[in-house]
Amino acid sequence: MAEAFDFIVIGAGAAGVSVAGELSLKGRVALVERESAPAYHSTSRSAAVLAENYGPVGWQRLSTASRPFFENPPAGFAEHPLLRPLGALFLATEAEAPALEESARELARRGVPHRLLPAREAGALSPTVRREPFALALHEPGCADIDAAALVQGYVRLVRRNGASVVLDAEVRSIERRGGTWRVEAGKAMLAAPILVNAAGAWADDIAALAGLPRRGVTPYRRTAITFDPPEGADTRSWPMTFDMAETWYFKPEAGRIMVSPVDKTPSPPCDCRPEDYDVAVAVDRIEQATTMQVRRIHSCWAGLRTFAPDEQPVIGPDPADPGFVWLAGQGGNGVMAAPAAARLAAALATGAGVPAALARLGVGVAATSPGRLPPQPSER
């Protein structure tokens, strides 16, 4: 006998816990996760930064729309502030300068504080970065570190407080549509609901296929990160996260160390991915070329999957092949920073409420996020 819910959410990363939080205000939710704890995959491997100039514009808008939640979460959501000031600096060559100027105009449209400055002044903010070959810089002072663990725990607490079931150690192995009801076998549980939310991260296309619906070409890519000790005596606390526009490296201060990514984007099957030696070596080489820092010892390294639609924009909303199947996928590198607003959008579309006004004002619309814009892919991976 299946237990009946209003909504079943598959996946307990940033996407799943946040949409379960939103939906638990509207009905009975089952949040289902394969692992024994939430956020084991991409969400715990993120740089966990809110940078509103980062990523495809559809995700940037959802990141901006998420800031009020991070700054002012519901009462009792977290014991400490979810954000810690960081700042971000984006560096462009002469050839990339027009694109950076366009980024500045997009930030201005959304009311995001920022400043364009000559690259020769960037050293005052990010002291180790080499001036060559850059011409222009953009400073985003409001960029912040997110306490991703507190975000996830806050949503899980909210979900439980609202009477939802959080079902862990429960891999979804079969999904059947009978009449207007989804029947989902998840570990030892049998669950039923009229609406299924696909928040399965790197596995989102597999979940669609399991439900007998088209894959939408939502593809995981591996990204690597390392940490190492900063130069002796350096006080890194005021350093901003620093990016090159060509997306070949970024670095930021992280708990007394420096975190670097070589900004790799290697296609991968969905998996519990590990860093490759080659990508770690590239990270070291790029940071030593781009800055005056030397990597004497790698303190830690890891890799995670970032999952993109073919056009890299959000995949949020009902599938036209079955409106009871709602996608919340393709977060790429924005899935933590955009989680609160993306969840609000997914929950609104799942319940037929349309795009929330605060999101529509920022330019978020159904056509640009609907999975229906993505041509169905062959059913076998």
Ligand SMILES: Cc1cc2nc3c(=O)[nH]c(=O)nc-3n(C[C@H](O)[C@H](O)[C@H](O)COP(=O)(O)OP(=O)(O)OC[C@H]3O[C@@H](n4cnc5c(N)ncnc54)[C@H](O)[C@@H]3O)c2cc1C
């Ligand atoms: C190195 C790196 C740096 C990043 N930096 C940032 C950053 O600074 N800011 C930012 O916003 N984002 C960043 N990201 C991206 C961010 O981590 C992702 O966008 C986000 O975590 C995606 O969340 P998710 O919930 O969709 O996926 P996940 O966290 O992977 O969650 C999906 C869940 O679904 C579960 N699942 C899948 N299939 C099944 C099944 N059949 N049955 C049951 N459960 C299932 C999985 O077990 C998993 O727990 C970064 C990513 C990486 C790798």
